Amino acid sequence: MDDYQTCPKCKTTKYRNPAMVLMVNACGHALCESCVELLFAKGSGACPECKCPLRRNNFRVQLFEDPAVDKEVDIRKRILKEFNKRQEDFPTLREYNDYLEEVETIIFNLVFDIDPTNTNKMIDNYKKENKDITQKNRNRQSQEEMELEELLENEKAQQSEKANLYVNAELEEKKQKHKAREKLIDELMFSDADAKSIVASHVQATAALAKEQPKAAAQSGSAVVKSSKFSSGIQIGLRGQHTNSFLPIPKQEDLPLYRYIAPIFDYDGPPPPTIETLGKLNYFANIRAANVTERAGGYTEAMSCCRALQEAMGGLFYSPQSTHKTAVVTTIHSTQDTDDMETT
């Protein structure tokens, strides 16, 4: 991108040297640094393209690719220093908009060199009329800027404080650990108690200490209070608007709690012993014990025993009925006299 911009004067130099910086002058034309120096070394102060008189300090480093943009930005800055009224200074919105339009017209004229004399006259008129208001606004702006700067500095200070705190805490921990270790060694060397008990008590002490540490850290952390407001009263961030005022969760009326009801299984036969009681009733003596591989997979002989017993007992009370589809008609008669035996 930088290679495309050519200095209009020396043309070649820009291609070869991407580090070359283009400078823009008051009339909006670009010149590379070396050409500028060259131009003013000679002493003359004329723009090579439009021949308007130039001064050395009118050259600024180009911020925008298009030098015309840079020129406009510069003029705007200059004008707005003078025309710095705000919305509060105007009684109605309409008047504020008119004022803004006036400012834009002035800037437009200056950029494109339309009717310079009139424009300048307008500027001078405005200056005379609004001198004091301009001055007041300027003071106000500078004040605000200073406040912002102060806040930024405060934040920075707080952050560095926190960082220091953490570093200190870590150092403390290390020191304590070191101390504890030394203490243990001393005890082992000089005391008469059993070595294991010393080690055990030491382990306990370190565990208790470890619990205290996070508590202490939390406490010290909360000492650094975060301010939620700027000194001018505005809330920092979006906190004030949303976080404190969530809608309350709609409360449900107390519905009955879920209660687990175990399913009742109808065997249509005498009830088989439950799987938990099988061992007690000594059923396992009569069934092949699970070998190691089977037990590893989770199989126990209780399972197959229980299953066999369930199948044996299930259906013993069954009495014949027709459930087959071809014999549907007879079913109606048979269910009536056997319904005391019937299940489902």
Add this chain to the structure above:
Amino acid sequence: MFSTSTQRHFWMFKDETDVSNARLSANLKYISSRGKNMTVAERETHFLNATDEKSLIMSYEYQLRDFCRKFHPPMPRYVVGTALHYLKRFYVNNSVMDYPPKEILVTCVYLACKVEEFNVSMDQFVGNLKGDREKAATIILNNELLLMQQLDYQLTVHNPFRPLEGLMIDMKTRFPTFSDPERLRPGIDEFLEQVFYTDAILIYSPSQISLAAIIHSASTSKENVDEYITKILFSEDQKRLLNLIEAVKKIRVMVRNIQLPHRDTIKTLEKKLILCCNPDNNSESPAFKKRMKQSFDDEESFEDGQYPSASSEQVRSMLLGLSEMGKI
């Protein structure tokens, strides 16, 4: 569990007459659909009646048993039980003349192996059959879906073997005065084998059948297990005891009355069957071959890359193979 199973809810009958009625209705339905233009007498001679069908089914059940006995790898008895169950159920709803029993027999065994998780690959399975293996494989696969459909896709079968084990364990634990119930085993096994040739499995619950087996075996060895039943099993419910006693009695009667049909009768019946069977389902008949060829031709007309077309050679070999079926 049996009490919540589809077996109880959809495949149970009240008694033997109930079962015969179902078979009869299937038989009549077939006859009426096939013999519309015949007189009653003609039908009588041409078609099989219900009793003939019953004898045929029994002989095929024996064939199934034999097939499973010689099966390699050795087939556990619950697989055989399930296969017999399927066969019985299939022919309660359908007539023997409608679908050739040989094919259905093999398909039942194959399906039972799958359902009871007795893993046999198709190649292993047809290796046990005599005759052309590939044909057999095709037959089985073609019939599998039909079989499942006729079973209403209710494939779980409760056999009496596990209740038997449960009762054995219970007897050993809670009835220690009866020493060594294991000696009743041979009698029990024989009884259970026999009971599958009756309709008892369609009428009574499997635990009742296994109890009947125990009682039968005990009585043949002149033992008495009544104490076990009255004291321990039914200590709370004396009235249901009567129900059970009757059930057991009836089962034993059924087993006692098994009559293995005579060989010659079977031969004549089979000859008759070939004449009156449904040609659409019998893969030996020319009508069947014609229909198969037709369906292949139809498939070919679906061309344009949509369906893989069987080349005419494939079709011919398929038909040739099918024509030799039946020598299982």
